[in-house]
Amino acid sequence: VFLRTGLGTFKPASIAGPAGQGMLIAFVVDALDDEYARIAAAGATVVTAPETEPWGERFCQFADPNGLVWQLVQWV
Template sequence: MVADGGARAPLVGANYSFRNQLARIEADGARVVTAPETEPWGERYCQFADPNGIVWQLVQWMN
């Protein structure tokens, strides 16, 4: 990820617990920007900002 408006690249984690990762991210000081929600097509996601204000997204495909 680039904070200056440059190119963006996804960070991919293949095997994780969405709830556990979100709890860890919050404990590390990130602020939730968009609370977790599940889209009709099966994507669960949330957005959060790190202490520098950079917005990240945590995504999980639901089965």
């Protein structure tokens, strides 16, 4: 569960501040381009459009409202 940063009801308050520094959440999918188009069309913030790495990883990245980056990955 990821809660909005700064949420007043979050306990303990000592960890209710900035979230996700250095964190990346990855989801493996079978049809990256289809999922990218669907999610981008729904209004998600695109961080990285689909790219293919030399070793065969195809990925794209989005950011949630808290700034957490999440990635879709397809192994080619």
